[in-house]
Amino acid sequence: MPVSDSVSRPDSDADGDRLPVNELFASLQGEGKLAGVPSTFVRTSGCNLRCWFCDSYHTSWEPTHAWMTVEDIVAEVGELAPSHVVVTGGEPLIHEETNALLSELADDYHLTVETNGTLETDAPVDLASISPKLASSTPTPENAPEGTDPGVWTDKHEADRIDLESLSSLVEHADDFQLKFVVTGRDDMPEIEALVSEVRGVTAREIHDTDVLLMPEGQTRDALEGSRTAVADLAAEFGYRYTPRLHVDLWNDAPET
Numbered sequence: 001m002p003v004s005d006s007v008s009r010p011d012s013d014a015d016g017d018r019l020p021v022n023e024l025f026a027s028l029q030g031e032g033k034l035a036g037v038p039s040t041f042v043r044t045s046g047c048n049l050r051c052w053f054c055d056s057y058h059t060s061w062e063p064t065h066a067w068m069t070v071e072d073i074v075a076e077v078g079e080l081a082p083s084h085v086v087v088t089g090g091e092p093l094i095h096e097e098t099n100a101l102l103s104e105l106a107d108d109y110h111l112t113v114e115t116n117g118t119l120e121t122d123a124p125v126d127l128a129s130i131s132p133k134l135a136s137s138t139p140t141p142e143n144a145p146e147g148t149d150p151g152v153w154t155d156k157h158e159a160d161r162i163d164l165e166s167l168s169s170l171v172e173h174a175d176d177f178q179l180k181f182v183v184t185g186r187d188d189m190p191e192i193e194a195l196v197s198e199v200r201g202v203t204a205r206e207i208h209d210t211d212v213l214l215m216p217e218g219q220t221r222d223a224l225e226g227s228r229t230a231v232a233d234l235a236a237e238f239g240y241r242y243t244p245r246l247h248v249d250l251w252n253d254a255p256e257t
């Protein structure tokens with residue numbers, strides 16, 4: 001259901017049991033260990049960070065959404081075919097109701113949560129898809145999306161982007177996990193190596209190098225054309241896993257893909 005332009009509902013949730021949903025659609029999982037698997041995506045709106053490169057601008061820099069009850073979301077998911085559901089955003093874990101949604105879906109679906117790793121959850125999750133944000137993601141007046149002034153977000157994003165306790169909790173919480181880094185170039189590698197080492201130091205769970213995924217930065221086919229081979233080469237050199245952005249290769253930057 002295209003809900004991304006349904007802005008007629010009030011921009012608040014008086015009842016406290018609804019989620020701001022930017023889009024809800026069936027596609028193929030484009031990223032990570034489950035790339036290629038038919039999946040239903042529930043994209044919540046709103047984020048606690050502001051990556052300059054965010055490919056979901058309308059959930060972060062300029063959020064739009066319809067307010068949906070957990071019950072309505074479960075019903076819409078049920079009308080679509082996939083047995084896998086991906087709850088993403090924006091940052092889905094900023095909403096308490098996301099936990100209720102995950103609990104409602106857990107018996108019937110394989111659940112992936114796409115998260116920036118700054119928040120924890122108690123809800124059932126099969127794959128915690130954690131994408132910690134590197135220094136290269138921080139917005140500045142020079143790199144911020146066109147027409148956008150990052151203002152306080154330069155400092156806020158930089159201060160909040162890494163939370164070791166949350167990363168450790170998420171790594172341990174789900175049946176499986178992946179640490180999926182958006183890579184802008186070789187300069188990101190020392191920070192990735194240091195962070196993986198730090199997370200290994202604080203979590204009881206073993207983190208294999210193949211749980212660490214390098215994903216090229218790029219919102220469009222043209223952008224990926226210029227970044228994917230260099231990032232694949234870095235994955236091979238450092239012994240980490242490479243993940244494509246299949247949906248961008250297949251459908252470019254079309255909404256609901």
Ligand SMILES: C[S@@+](CC[C@H](N)C(=O)[O-])C[C@H]1O[C@@H](n2cnc3c(N)ncnc32)[C@H](O)[C@@H]1O
Binds near residue numbers: 055088
């Ligand atoms: C829009 S985010 C939503 C979930 C959560 N806020 C997060 O960042 O993980 C979904 C995924 O897209 C990735 N992503 C966002 N913009 C990207 C870009 N320009 N290039 C590559 N990956 C990007 C994020 O790192 C994350 O793995």
Ligand SMILES: Nc1nc2[nH]cc(C(=O)O)c2c(=O)[nH]1
Binds near residue numbers: 027030257
């Ligand atoms: N096809 C497809 N796969 C995805 N995997 C993670 C996505 C996300 O935005 O979280 C995403 C997305 O937006 N589309």
Ligand code: SF4
Binds near residue numbers: 050059060091
């Ligand atoms: S954390 Fe995720 S949703 Fe938020 S700005 Fe970064 S990529 Fe976008």
Ligand SMILES: [Mg+2]
Binds near residue numbers: 055056
């Ligand atoms: Mg996406």
